Amino acid sequence: MNGDWLIRGRDGRLSVYLSTDDAVLCRAEHGPGGPWDAPRRVGGTQKLHPVLAVGQGADGYAHLVSWRPTTGGESGLVHSTHFRPRLAALDWMPVGHPDKRGKRTGTPAVAVDAQGRAHVFVRNTAGGVSMVAQKEKGGWDPWRDLKGGDVQEELAAVTGESGRVELYAAAPGAILHWRQEEPGAQPVLRETIEADVRPGTLSALATSPDSTTLFYADVSGDLCAWRPGGKPAVLLASAGPGPVRAVRCELDGYDCTLIAQRSASGRVAFAAYPTEQESAGAWWTESGPQLPMDAEVSLTVDEDDRVVAATLSASGGQLFLTRRKDEPVLALEAWRQV
Template sequence: MANRSQAPNAPSDGSSTAPLLQGDWLTRGAEGRFSAYLPRDGEVVRWTEQPDGSWSGPVSLGGPGPAGGLTPFLAVGQGVDRYVHLLALRPTAGEEGHVELVHSVQFQTGRPALEWRSIGHSNGKGPWTGNPAVAVDGRGRVYAFMRNGGGGLSVRAQKDAGGWHPWWDLLGSKTDPSPVAITNGSGFVELFSSHAKGLVRYVQRESGARPLREELLPASVTMGTLAATTGPSGHVTLFYLDQDGQVRAWSPERSLEPTVLGKAVGTGRLSAGRCLIDGSEQTVLAQQSADGRLALAAFPSEQETEGIQWSETGERHGELAAVLTRGGDGRLVAMARVGTGAPITTRQKASAEGLVLEGWRSIG
């Protein structure tokens, strides 16, 4: 059983050979083609889906700075304009052990990304304090969240006319090193984190405003397992593991208290997405099982009382992380990072009933 104040595999800057990922690192462009992003060898690389369904890449999107390359971390967010925003961590020149947050953006599928630009550190300067999270509001403004040295959360947001606001301290303490940022159906940004004593939510109530910290909800939580999705109602649901290894769902705007969906198949982080199954809107969860395979579970969106049943897919791997999204036809598209290698991907079969996947294949 994991201690509630500790992630099952506590991440740290540069401590793992495999990349650390936050957000939607598999994105779909305006023309319907996908792009996948990973940090590799001190930079970010991208694979691009071609019109015939094959993939090209990897292509370097750069990243090295005066003090060397990027750390093995990447957070990705996408707005309704389909622009893809990339956040990475880069060592700071002249400050041993210090890092800074850097930002880039890709405007069109397959095109070069903008030059990486520093947006600083939540404490002005300092070492790794946690894995940043990113969300893009309904007007295309980026919100970069980062745990600060006091263990609370800070955010830096883009201005309407360009540039960035100063870092805003959102308060808090002893929060999860890997918070989850997401945009709700109203275009407002929400951030979820866990605490030694429960769950914490930060939410915007007005466009462009600073997210506000709500009262902590007492709960049993395993840090490092959080995932979230915006449902058909436009409200956000958070998924996480409790200390008994149960998957729970919490949706404050739907007045859904932490509700057990079923037993987890592993101890690591969950992934969440939505797709159509037999014409019905479904939420899909993914987690690496105890024997190393990726397991999926689906249930009717926002009907948590239906519970979940897991089904394992693919081969066994020592370490993987998954991302779930949907194609233009509504079907599920899954991708998994396997160690330090190229990602593998699969899609929901069009002609099959239920959630049946095609075979997994490498994209590069």
């Protein structure tokens, strides 16, 4: 899964999305902080490939993107919008293929601009990045080739506080950054820096009115943060091999960035530091039960602005959840299976 699959809907309820062998499932709180409903299939009965990208707009709507099999062993991308966690999502609608037709080309990424328009990014057959975006009054614009070369499969799409969409991608020895110059415009490649990124570790977060921050693990094992226009900063050693997740939250009155990663021991490791102040340092604290190798971590804040963390295993289908206690620093409740 690509993106934050644990989200808070506009009604305050939390929901999670899970990609299975041929479908996307959703689980949601029956009410804020309450019990959870059983998993429900999203977007109708179409069969899908086991891949999912999730993005959320300022309106709270979730935008889901996956690949579906078509004819002759080929595939096409599909999109669904989920307006509220306990309502049915819209049916999957085709949005095409970056090369007009063919097999899957990579894991998609999706971000939603200030006008509520989904922007879908995916690697194309040539090794660059292509994008398709919703029109403001319905339908989709044509596919656009954003260029780039030899990009890794997973991309990191993010919407800045300005409402403009940005994209990060890794290539051999480099990180590439695209950004919209104005709302609705095609993102342009703004900057490329030297970096040796470990595949599958990109995660981006809006961290100020003018900046987004990319988190990634490098091949030496360090967890790094980079904002375009500057140089990457080493935060600390990676806790484990998996992807990094990040969320902004208030801790003891300070605007902080909380990061989480599945640790080498199989538990969840957390670290926090003042937002955009990587020089302040951070350190890992492990929490929760030992998890399966395929377990993923996601972070959000609930309607009371408390940090919520979830882990989900596709092989076991087990969902574990914890919230921050009403105590100083980052004290978490006991993890519980829901």
